[in-house]
Amino acid sequence: MGTILAVLLGEFGRFPFGGSSTSITLMxxxxxxxxxxxxxxxxxxxxxxxxPKNFKWVVYFWIIGIVSLGLSLIYFPIQEIxxxxxxxxxxxxxSSSMVVVFNLLKQNIISRDSLIKLLISVGIIxxxxxxxxxxxxxxxxxxxxxxxxxxxxxxxxxLTSTFLDPNFLGVFLVMTxxxxxxxxxxxxxxxxxxxxxxxxxxxxxxxxxxxxLSLFIVLAVIFWQARSLLVSKSSIRGLLLVAxxxxxxxxxxxxxxxxxxxxxxxxxxxxxxxxxxxxxxEIVKFNPLLGVGFNNIxxxxxxxxxxxxxxxEGGHAGSGIDSSLLFVLxxxxxxxxxxxxxxxxxxxxxxxxxxxxxxxxxxAIIISLIFSSQFINSLFFPAIxxxxxxxxxxxxxxxxxx
Numbered sequence: 001m002g003t004i005l006a007v008l009l010g011e012f013g014r015f016p017f018g019g020s021s022t023s024i025t026l027m028x029x030x031x032x033x034x035x036x037x038x039x040x041x042x043x044x045x046x047x048x049x050x051x052p053k054n055f056k057w058v059v060y061f062w063i064i065g066i067v068s069l070g071l072s073l074i075y076f077p078i079q080e081i082x083x084x085x086x087x088x089x090x091x092x093x094x095s096s097s098m099v100v101v102f103n104l105l106k107q108n109i110i111s112r113d114s115l116i117k118l119l120i121s122v123g124i125i126x127x128x129x130x131x132x133x134x135x136x137x138x139x140x141x142x143x144x145x146x147x148x149x150x151x152x153x154x155x156x157x158x159l160t161s162t163f164l165d166p167n168f169l170g171v172f173l174v175m176t177x178x179x180x181x182x183x184x185x186x187x188x189x190x191x192x193x194x195x196x197x198x199x200x201x202x203x204x205x206x207x208x209x210x211x212x213l214s215l216f217i218v219l220a221v222i223f224w225q226a227r228s229l230l231v232s233k234s235s236i237r238g239l240l241l242v243a244x245x246x247x248x249x250x251x252x253x254x255x256x257x258x259x260x261x262x263x264x265x266x267x268x269x270x271x272x273x274x275x276x277x278x279x280x281x282e283i284v285k286f287n288p289l290l291g292v293g294f295n296n297i298x299x300x301x302x303x304x305x306x307x308x309x310x311x312x313e314g315g316h317a318g319s320g321i322d323s324s325l326l327f328v329l330x331x332x333x334x335x336x337x338x339x340x341x342x343x344x345x346x347x348x349x350x351x352x353x354x355x356x357x358x359x360x361x362x363x364a365i366i367i368s369l370i371f372s373s374q375f376i377n378s379l380f381f382p383a384i385x386x387x388x389x390x391x392x393x394x395x396x397x398x399x400x401x402x
Contacts, residue, residue, distance in 0.1 A: 001110075003030040003097075004390070007122050007383045008129070010162025027382055031093055038100050052102040052396035053350070057343035058095050064336045065091070065294045072293030075286075080299040084331075087295035094385040101393030112394055116179055119387065123176025124195055127202035130161030130169065134205060140164075157255065159205040163383070167376045170211025171369065172384055173202045175391075178218050178365040181239065185222075185231045185357045193238065200242060204249060207259045210375040212250065214368035219243050221364035229357055273375060276322040279306045283321075283330040291333035297321060300330075324379035344370065347392065362395055 006013055006027045013026035042049050065088050073081055104110045134157070140147040141154045148154050152164050163169040177199045184192045203211050219239060226236050250256045283300045286292055292300040300306075321327045329337045344366070351363040369388060373379045379388075 001118060003027055003034055003386065004118055004122060006030050007386065008125055008162060010126075010383070011164045012162055025382060027386060028090060028093065031097060031386070034100060035093065035096055038103070042103075049099065050103050050106055052098055052393060054343060054346045054396075055098060057339055057346065058098070060339045061332070061336060061343065062088075062092050062095075064290070064332050064339060068290040068332050068336065069293040069296070071287075071290060072296055075303070076293070076296060076299045080296060081293065083298075084293050084295040090382065091294070091380065091385070094382060095389055097386060098389040098393040098396070101390050102396050105394060115390070115394060116183070119390065120176055120179050120183075120195065123173055123179075123199060126161045126163070126169065127159075127173060127198055130159040130202055130205070133161055134159050158207045159202055166206035167208045167210055168378060168381050168384065170203050170206035170208035171214055171372050171376070171378045172387065173199050173206070174211055174214040174218060174368060174372075175365050175384070175387055177203065177215065178361050178368075181218070181222060182358060182361040184235050184239075185229070185361070188232050188235045188238075196242065200246060204246065204256065207256065209259060210372040210378075212260075213375075214372040215246070216243070217368040217371055218361075218364040221367055222360060225360040225363075228355060229360060231357060273322045277326060280321040280323060280326040280330050282306060284326075284333075287333060289333045289335060291329065291331045291336060294331045296331060297327070322376055324373035324377050326374075327377050327380065347395070351395070358395075362391065365391070 006025075009026055014023050015025070016023055039049075041047075069081060069084055069088060072084070101110075101115070105112060105115070138158075139154065139156045140152055141156075147164065155164075155166055158166040159169065160166045161169050163172070177196065180192055180196045180199060184196065200215070203215050219242075222239065223236070250260055279301060282304060283292055283297065283306070286300060286304065321330060325337065325340075328340050332340075348363065348366060351359045351366070366388075369378065369384075378384050
């Protein structure tokens with residue numbers, strides 16, 4: 001629970017703060033401690049560790065990542081490989097939370113409802129902190145902090161909360177929106193509607209186009225499946241009204257409309273994203289089969305002369321690519337992306353086959369997350385990784401019976 005609550009600290013729980021090189025977060029520390037205690041508990045009680053369905057594909061991906069990283073010693077300095085290795089360790093750590101949650105739920109140490117309510121509470125608090133940030137510190141170039149000096153983008157008038165990034169925050173809030181929608185479809189009440197409206201407002205004020213896309217994908221999937229589900233018609237009508245009002249706001253409020261236009265007119269943000277995708281494809285050519293090694297993007301860009309002249313390290317985001325699947329392809333190659341997609345494909349298939357409210361909502365969240373991850377590397381952002389691996393542990397335990 002403490003690990004999930006640590007999400008609230010966002011970038012302020014990172015040491016060193018704002019560092020573009022290898023760093024550690026409070027979430028890393030707490031999750032590592034949780035995993036160690038979990039293993040010690042299982043060993044001392046001589047209980048078998050229960051493995052969720054399809055988790056073997058995550059392990060296969062670990063193996064490919066380790067092999068790819070080891071082979072990258074041929075091309076890159078060992079100190080760079082150590083940095084990449086630390087991020088692979090982080091991915092192994094966060095994906096292992098799926099196993100921990102699965103076992104804790106199976107043994108009734110935690111309950112599904114309490115876990116869902118905790119995740120929702122974190123999203124609601126982050127939204128509240130975000131609106132406070134929007135009021136008191138709407139521009140990262142303003143004194144007294146000058147966050148741009150720490151490598152952050154000069155987000156102006158955008159809700160970022162403690163994440164200090166509107167795009168990752170937007171996706172996180174959309175996932176939380178999905179959980180609140182699940183509660184609404186099960187048991188509509190006033191508090192859930194208030195939470196939902198607060199989250200939608202937060203998503204809108206991030207002015208993140210990837211978050212807007214995620215939000216409407218979640219709603220579209222739920223509307224499409226609603227016909228075959230025994231859900232309250234008033235809840236569906238309420239969600240439809242929320243969707244229509246959101247569209248109206250985006251189309252009429254100037255600051256939101258400008259952001260939407262940028263997606264069609266290719267503004268500076270979209271142009272940088274295209275450049276990131278192009279760099280990713282160039283890196284793929286370096287070693288198509290096994291990639292350049294997990295998180296070796298920064299050194300690969302330097303070796304292939306893909307970084308900017310004035311920013312030899314590629315800037316604050318120089319170690320990533322604005323597409324999670326392209327990140328997987330470039331760092332673990334064709335073998336890595338095949339295994340990675342098989343894992344997500346099996347999760348998708350299991351949810352699709354289960355005709356329930358929970359399966360529909362979780363399916364909507366996963367589809368929206370996959371889509372948004374093609375514009376930001378959201379599938380490997382620590383807070384989002386912790387969130388979806390926690391939910392995947394819950395999905396496996398419930399087997400669509402929620």
